[in-house]
Amino acid sequence: MLAFSLVSGFALSAFVIVLAFLFQNTAVGASVMQRFGVSLVNYTLLNLPQVLMDGLTLGFVYAAIALGYTMVYGVLEFINFAHSEIFAIGAFVGVEVLIALAAYGLIGGQNSLLSAYLWLLVALLAGMLVAGTMAVLVERIAYRPLRGAPRLVPLISAIGVSFFLQDAIRLIESVTTGQFHRIIPAFGNFDNRIPLFTVAGNTVDIQIKSLIVIVAAIIMLVGLNYLVNATKVGKAIRAVAQDRATASLMGIDVNRIISMTFLIGGTLGGAAGVLYALKFTRIDPFVGFFPGLKAFTAAVLGGIGNLTGALLGGIVLGLLETFAGTYMSIFTMGVAGAEYKDIFAFGILILVLIFRPQGLMGENVAQKA
Amino acid sequence: MSLLKLENVHSYYGRIHALKGISLEVNEGEIVTLIGANGAGKSTTLRTISGILHPREGRILLNGQDISHMEPHKIVYAGVGHVPEGRGIFPKLTVRENLEMGAFTINDRAEIERRMEYAFSLFPRLKERINQKGGTLSGGEQQMLATARGLMLKPKILMLDEPSMGLAPRLVELIFDIIKQMNQEGTTILLVEQNALMALSIAHRGYVLQTGQIVLSDTADNLKANPMVQHAYLGIE
Ligand SMILES: Nc1ncnc2c1ncn2[C@@H]1O[C@H](COP(=O)(O)OP(=O)(O)OP(=O)(O)O)[C@@H](O)[C@H]1O
Ligand SMILES: [Mg+2]
Numbered sequence: 001m002l003a004f005s006l007v008s009g010f011a012l013s014a015f016v017i018v019l020a021f022l023f024q025n026t027a028v029g030a031s032v033m034q035r036f037g038v039s040l041v042n043y044t045l046l047n048l049p050q051v052l053m054d055g056l057t058l059g060f061v062y063a064a065i066a067l068g069y070t071m072v073y074g075v076l077e078f079i080n081f082a083h084s085e086i087f088a089i090g091a092f093v094g095v096e097v098l099i100a101l102a103a104y105g106l107i108g109g110q111n112s113l114l115s116a117y118l119w120l121l122v123a124l125l126a127g128m129l130v131a132g133t134m135a136v137l138v139e140r141i142a143y144r145p146l147r148g149a150p151r152l153v154p155l156i157s158a159i160g161v162s163f164f165l166q167d168a169i170r171l172i173e174s175v176t177t178g179q180f181h182r183i184i185p186a187f188g189n190f191d192n193r194i195p196l197f198t199v200a201g202n203t204v205d206i207q208i209k210s211l212i213v214i215v216a217a218i219i220m221l222v223g224l225n226y227l228v229n230a231t232k233v234g235k236a237i238r239a240v241a242q243d244r245a246t247a248s249l250m251g252i253d254v255n256r257i258i259s260m261t262f263l264i265g266g267t268l269g270g271a272a273g274v275l276y277a278l279k280f281t282r283i284d285p286f287v288g289f290f291p292g293l294k295a296f297t298a299a300v301l302g303g304i305g306n307l308t309g310a311l312l313g314g315i316v317l318g319l320l321e322t323f324a325g326t327y328m329s330i331f332t333m334g335v336a337g338a339e340y341k342d343i344f345a346f347g348i349l350i351l352v353l354i355f356r357p358q359g360l361m362g363e364n365v366a367q368k369a
Numbered sequence: 370m371s372l373l374k375l376e377n378v379h380s381y382y383g384r385i386h387a388l389k390g391i392s393l394e395v396n397e398g399e400i401v402t403l404i405g406a407n408g409a410g411k412s413t414t415l416r417t418i419s420g421i422l423h424p425r426e427g428r429i430l431l432n433g434q435d436i437s438h439m440e441p442h443k444i445v446y447a448g449v450g451h452v453p454e455g456r457g458i459f460p461k462l463t464v465r466e467n468l469e470m471g472a473f474t475i476n477d478r479a480e481i482e483r484r485m486e487y488a489f490s491l492f493p494r495l496k497e498r499i500n501q502k503g504g505t506l507s508g509g510e511q512q513m514l515a516t517a518r519g520l521m522l523k524p525k526i527l528m529l530d531e532p533s534m535g536l537a538p539r540l541v542e543l544i545f546d547i548i549k550q551m552n553q554e555g556t557t558i559l560l561v562e563q564n565a566l567m568a569l570s571i572a573h574r575g576y577v578l579q580t581g582q583i584v585l586s587d588t589a590d591n592l593k594a595n596p597m598v599q600h601a602y603l604g605i606e
Binding site: 232235236238239242243245246247248249250251252253254 | 458469474518
């Protein structure tokens with residue numbers, strides 16, 4: 001995992017550096033020199049560490065969401081399109097908890113730094129708990145009764161649940177707060193930047209909240225890895241994913257394991273929601289749409305159903321998107337700006353579907369059947 | 370009272386009427402075999418007993434308790450083990466993990482290890498491949514793994530669906546020896562076999578199935594001597 005993120009980070013960095021050298025003496029180089037007073041190569045090099053950090057942060061958020069898609073797919077061969085709303089629910093619960101804490105004067109102002117971290121943890125856990133529970137309920141109510149139906153039927157149900165949850169969030173927020181976009185209160189020192197190192201007089205730093213996102217995501221991923229590979233429940237989840245009928249002949253309660261899968265995926269998705277809100281501060285009921293779609297892309301890129309694949313797919317996508325967002329406007333001299341970065345995510349989805357439908361880590365579809 | 374009893378069981382796959390009123394009994398301590406041609410309904414009978422399929426009519430009693438509509442995992446906890454046809458091992462779990470799944474109902478780690486050692490003593494080949502993924506084993510090894518996994522449960526009654534399929538003759542004999550030994554140690558056996566002669570040679574009693582119905586039931590020795598059985602299932606003219 002670490003090796004892979006390093007490799008893909010290096011590959012992308014090398015790519016932009018080569019581009020920078022190639023364009024150094026063209027109009028692109030000149031425009032950079034004019035705007036920033038440094039050569040294109042230097043400009044690129046100075047930005048790189050920051051871009052890598054931001055890319056990894058986003059990548060881990062995508063990875064945490066992608067795991068929810070891929071776990072459910074692994075067990076049910078079904079895309080849970082409502083997962084992006086589970087993510088949104090996590091974000092809203094986390095933010096509302098923090099807003100309430102701010103209203104009671106428990107965070108912000110004169111409160112200690114330690115309490116800020118503890119309350120953030122509380123908000124994170126609350127988001128995880130509610131999102132996980134919702135995911136289980138959604139499966140129980142909207143998917144399980146359709147278990148024997150043709151594959152398109154639960155898919156449509158999932159899309160319906162997705163709309164329902166979006167509007168439910170909007171309704172609840174509108175009625176209780178009079179607005180449906182919420183902003184995470186400012187507290188703690190999460191916006192501060194920690195200097196990492198200095199190159200050529202330029203300090204490379206990382207925002208504390210990015211660091212929190214990365215650390216929290218890594219802790220969850222290590223935990224998930226342990227859960228799935230080393231515990232009895234984890235082995236049962238894998239057994240159910242491979243052969244549901246035979247798993248039941250082992251004494252495994254298949255319905256319970258499916259609920260567990262939704263619980264785990266929903267919990268991770270909810271955590272990703274809170275972390276996303278921390279990083280990007282503003283959320284609305286549709287906040288899940290793009291991260292959800294990109295995480296889904298990440299899951300397909302990695303090979304849907306494959307946990308490691310989802311993780312790697314998320315990191316690649318986060319890096320790629322951030323690189324594109326930073327450098328595209330430079331190299332096209334502002335013709336194609338950061339607003340085109342999403343083309344990369346979905347362009348990749350299309351390319352993967354055409355040339356390697358089983359994804360990076362996935363096995364042949366024929367093998368699975 | 371018999372350990373397992375089927376009373377007029379009817380099972381369907383959608384609209385296909387696969388079992389048309391099966392009645393049979395297995396007493397504690399017995400080896401009972403089900404023989405019949407391809408498609409007769411032998412595997413369907415086992416699937417209906419283990420709850421993968423539920424009978425649309427009739428009852429299945431385990432120790433007098435109706436299990437006809439229980440979920441499969443509860444039937445396992447009630448003491449019924451089922452080694453399904455076509456191996457049904459978990460291809461992406463290792464040999465060790467497959468065996469652990471066989472003992473899913475048991476929480477005592479030491480006991481699981483003891484049973485695994487016992488399984489390895491019967492199938493040393495599996496021990497050599499303990500960390501290999503199930504799906505990468507040879508066909509015969511997969512069959513051994515499926516049988517070994519069935520032993521991990523130590524059920525009251527073990528149902529085996531064609532345990533000799535795809536095995537070399539020497540291994541077929543080994544499997545039958547193991548079945549006999551398990552039976553002597555107290556496990557009741559319900560055995561489905563293509564190899565009717567072998568099955569009848571270790572069984573106490575047998576049932577002959579034809580297109581979803583039982584057409585004959587007798588002691589194993591009588592079935593072996595029955596001209597109809599000899600002609601249709603033992604290849605004797
Ligand atoms: N999943 C299924 N869907 C529809 N029909 C099925 C299914 N499984 C079995 N059948 C049908 O039910 C009947 C009984 O099948 P079953 O598998 O029980 O036969 P069997 O006696 O075990 O045969 P074999 O010796 O070939 O294993 C057959 O006619 C078969 O075609
Ligand atoms: Mg069969």
